[in-house]
Amino acid sequence: MLGEMDARRVAAPAAALAVVALVAGCTTTTAGRGSAAGTAAPPGLEAFYGQEPEWGPCAPFAVTPDDADAYADPALDCARVTVPLDYADPDGRTAEIAMLRKRATGDRIGSLLTNPGGPGASGMSFAPSLAGSLAGTPLAERFDLIGFDPRGVGSSEPAIDCETDAERDEERADLDVDGSPEGVAIAEADSQEFVDRCVERVGLDVLANVGTRDVVRDLDVLRSALGDEKLTFLGYSYGTFIGAEYAEAFPANVRALVLDGAVDPAQDAVESLVAQGAGFQLAFDAFAADCAAQPGCAIGPDPAAAVERFRALVLPLYDAPAAVGDGRRLGYTDAMTGVVQALYSEELWEILRIGLQELTVGQGRVLMLLADLYESRAEDGSYSNDLEAFPVISCVDEERITDPAVFLEIDTRYREVAPFRDDGRGPSSARPPCAFWPVPPTTEPALPVVEGLPPVLVISVTGDPATPYEAGVRLADQIGGTLLSVEGNQHTVALSGVPCVDDLVTRYLVDLEVPADGASCVI
Template sequence: MRVSRRAVVAIFVPILAGLSIAVPPVASAAPAAPAQAGLERFLDQQLSWGSCADFARTDADRQAYADPKFDCTYLEVPLDYANPDGKTARIAMLRQKALDPAARIGSLFTDPGGPGGSGVSFLPSLAGLIGTGEVAQKFDLIGFDPRGVGVSEPTIDCSDTKEIDAERADLDIDTSPEGVAQTEAEYKDFAQRCADRVGLDVLANVGTRDVARDLNIAHQVVGDEKLSYVGYSYGTSIGAEYAEQFPGSVRAMVLDGAVDPSLNPVESRLTQARGFQRAFDNFATACVAQPGCPLGTDAQGASKRLQELLRPLIATPVAAGDRTLGYTDAMTGVLTALYSESLWGFLRDGLVQVGQGNGTNLLRLADAYYERAPDGSYSNLLEAFPVINCVDSDRLTDRQVALEISEESLQIAPFFDAGTGPSNALEQCSFWPVPPTSEPGPVKAPGLPTVLVVSSTGDPATPYEDGVSLARQMQARLLTVENDGHTVALQGANACADTAATRYLVDLALPAQDTTCSRQTPPAGG
C-alpha cells in the first residue's frame, strides 16, 4: 500500500519452530462459485502466450522480458460486469512456467500492490528472488496488471510527463485558505482530466471489486479450478475481496503487508502515519548509534532534526545532478527508504548530502517511488493510485473532520511536519466524478479455507496491527515477522518467512499458531 502525498497529513536466516501443520478441515466449505451468466465466452477463451517484447514499458522491462523463460498474453474481460456483452478490457499477464512440469501443481498469481503497481513488471524480479526453489519448480508464476494499470487496456492515463513533473514540483503544503483553495483546484483539475482522457465508464469500473472478478476468470482460463495467490500490500485488498466474492474458489492465499478493510474512515487515514513514524524512529535509532549520523546523537530529537535539514528546501531547492531537489521530493525520498531497511544506509548518506547542498540520493529515491525512468518518462502508477483508491473508498466531505485528521496526523508523525500547520483541505476523492464501488467493512468470507497472513513488526505502510486485524477477520493463520520493511515473504529477506510461505503454497501446510520469525539482518543497500 503506497502512501499518497498527503496521506500522513490527511516492492520489494532464523529457524522457524513447528512449521508444518496441515490445514484443518473446514466444517462447511463453500462450493466453488458457479459461472455467472453471460461470462461463458470469457471463461472459454484460449490464451495466446508469446513474446513479451510488446509488453515492455522501460529499458529495464525490455532487458528482463528478453529472457525466453517469460511469455506474455492478454486476457479479455468485461469492462462492466453488469453488461458482459458490452465493452471489454484486456488484462496483461506475464508467466514463468513451472521449472519441473512433471511436479506442477498449477499457477500462482501475484500482485505487488499500489494500487497501480504492475505485476507484469514485478514478476521477473520476484521470480529472481524465488529462484529455483519449490515454488518455481511447481507453479507457473503469473504476474498481472490489474485493469487500468501498466500495459492492461484501457489504461488509466490522466497526465502527461510535463503535468506529472509540475505536480511533483508543487509543494501543496500551504494551509492558508488560499493554499487550500489552490490544492483543491488541482484535485478538481485532475479529476476532470481523468474523466476527459480516460472516460467515466472506465473510471467507474477499475476498482478492486472488479479486479477480483477478473482474477476469477484468469485462474479458470489458465486451467486451475481454484486460485493460488500471493498478494503484497494493496494486493492483500485484492485477495480479501476475492475471498469475499469467491470463498469456495480459493486453494491457497498468502497476504503479506495487509491493508485492514475494517478501519473506520478516520482511522484508515491515520494508520499509515503511525506506521511511518515507527519506521522512522527505528531508522533514527540505528542512525544515531553510528558516528556522523545527520540526525544527531539522540533518537528522541530525530524528527525535529530531520525537518531542520529539509524545511529549507521549501524556499531553496538544492542541486541534484542536472535537476534540483525540493521539499516534497525530499520527503518522498525519506518515505521511500523507510519501505526497506536495506535502504537505510542510502537514506543516511542522502541526508548528509542535503546538509552539504546535494540532493542526489533523495531525488533518486523519490524517482524510484514515482517509477520515473532514466529518460524522464513515468509509468501510470501516479495516475492509477488515486483513480483506484477513489472508487475503493468513502468520500471525505466534512472540513472539520479533515482538519481533525490533519491535526492528529501531525501529532502522530512529527517527522513529516513541514511546519505550516494542519489543513482543512478535502481530499482528491472528495471531488471524484464517479461513485465508489466498495465501502469499508470487515471481511466476511464464510467457508474460506484457512489462508496465511504475513505481517512485519516494522512495516511502515501497512502496520503490523493491520495484519493482525485482517487475520482475525478472515480466520486466517498469522505469521509474525520481525522485520523493518514493507512485505517480506518469498523475497529472500527472511528465510523463516520464505519457508513458511513455501510449505503452505506447495503442501497447504500452515505454520504453527502464534509463530514469529526472528529478525534477519538485511544486506547493505544503496
C-alpha cells in the same frame, strides 16, 4: 494532504534492490466452452470463462524502459485476457488484462498469481524479479509464476493515463503547503484539474469500473483462462485487499492465499491514515536510532533529538531546493517522498543516511533517486502509470469524504503522530481529488464475511510502517486464517530472502501446510 501519498504501497524488497543498484500478444475467446476449469462460470459471463490465452514474447507488452529490459528474457511469455469493462453489461465494451508467465520447471501444481500492491502497481513488472529470486526453489519447480496488471494498470487496456510526463514533473515541483484560505483554494483547484484530466483522457466508463470489486472478478476470469480449478494467490500490501475480497466473492474457488502486509478493509479513511502516520514515525525513530550509532549521522547522535534535527535539515528546501545534477532541483516535497520510500525497508536505511548527509552540503541527488523510485520515474524522464492509477482506484474503493473539516482533522492528527512529517506551516483542510470524483465508490469499508474458505496464511511485520501489524492480526481473525508474526522493520517480507518466512510460505503454497498457531520469525 499529509499521509495520503503513503497508503497501500508496494512490496519493499524489489524497490530496495532497484535503488541500491542506482546508487551503487492477445487472446481469443472460445464461445461455448463456458467452463471455469471445473467451476461453473457465473451466469452471463460464459463467453469470458475458459479463454485460451495466446502466449508470446513479452517485449511488445513493455511500457517502461525497465520493463523492456526485463521482458527481453526468452524464459518469459505474455498474453492478454478479455473481460467486460462493466460486469453489469457483459455485452458492452471490454477490457484487456495483461499477464506475464514464468513456467514451472518441474512437476507443476498450477499457477501462482501475484500482486505487489498499490493500488496501481504492476504485477507484470514485479514478476521477473520475483522469478529471479525464486530460481531453483520448490516454488519455481511447482508453479507457473503469473504477474498480472490489474485493469487500468501498466500493460492492461484501457490504461489509466491522466497526466503527461511533463505534467507529473510540474506537479511534483508544485508545493501546495499553504493552509490559508487562498492556499486551500489553489490546492483544491489542482485536485479538480486532475479529476478533469482523468475524465477527459480516460473516460467516465473506465473510471467507474477500475475498483477492487472488478479486479476480483477479473482475477477469477484469469484463474479460468490459466486452467486452474482453484486460485493460488500471493498478495502484498494492497494485494491483501484483493485476496480478501476474492475470498469473500469466490471462497469455493480458493486453493491457497498468502496475504502479506494486510490492509484493514474495515478501517475508515481517517483512522487508516492516522495509524499509518504512526507507523511511519516508528520507522523513522528506528532509522534515527540506527543512524545515531554511526559516525557522521546527519540527524545527530541523539535519537531523541532526531526529529528536530531532521526538520531543520529538510524545511529549508522549501525556499532553497538542493542541486540534483540533471537540471532538476530537490524541493521539500520530493525530499519527503524519498525519505518515506526509504522507510519502507531497513535495506534502504544506509541509502537514506547517505542522502541526508548529502543535504548538509546542498546536494539532493540520492533523495531524488529515492523519490523517483517512489514516483516510478525512469532515467529518461518517463513515468509508469502506477501513481496515476493509485488515486483513481482508491477513489472508487474508499468511502467518499467531502467535508473539509475531516481533512483538517486528518492533517492535524497526522502531524501529531508523525512529527517528522510536520512542515511547520500548519494543517490544511484542502480536499484531495477523491472529494471531487465524478463516479460513486464501488466498495464499502467492511471486514470480509467468508464461509467455506480453506486455510489461509496471513503475514504481518511488527514494524511495518505502511500497513500496521494490528491490521494483519485483525484480518487473520476475521477470515479464520493463520497469522505468521514477523519481528522487523519493513513493509512486507514473504519470499524476500528471510529463510524462516520463506520456508513456511513455501510449505504452505506447495503442501497446503499452515504454520502452527503462534508461529513467528525474525528478519
